[in-house]
Amino acid sequence: MAAKSLASCIFCKIIKGEIPSFKLVETDTILSFLDIGPLSKGHALIIPKYHAEKLHELPDEYLADVLPTAKKIALALNAENYNLLQNNGRIAHQEVDHVHFHVIPKPAPGDNEGLVIGWPVQKLTMDELKKLQEELLTKL
């Protein structure tokens, strides 16, 4: 699959070396580098070398190195606690419209650093869950 690039995209510019970054790992299909606005020390990004705005638009081959690289970075950071995050769409907190995966170390409990998440659990009955499963299975 040929790489796709968008001239106006800041992450495509990083891939092409047109703007600088603090690189960590590079393969044929991904580049990782330190986040310029870290939520904690060691916050890193992994980006596919293909311009797709959202995850579902990205060809599968550009995903192959993402999790092994996230694991490599987590090991290098010696992070006991950390989050992997991938945002899609503005209301889901995506600011840069080129698929990217965050590796975010989570420092000590009570420390106001790292990713802070709301987790608003919805109440669904077993019947509602079953109906949803059936709907999705027709499309998967």
Ligand code: AMP
């Ligand atoms: P998101 O909100 O998931 O779109 O995250 C975008 C991330 O990209 C933010 O954490 C930014 O700090 C980071 N970012 C934006 N521009 C750069 C850059 N030039 N170099 C490194 N990280 C960047």
Ligand code: ZN
């Ligand atoms: Zn791009």
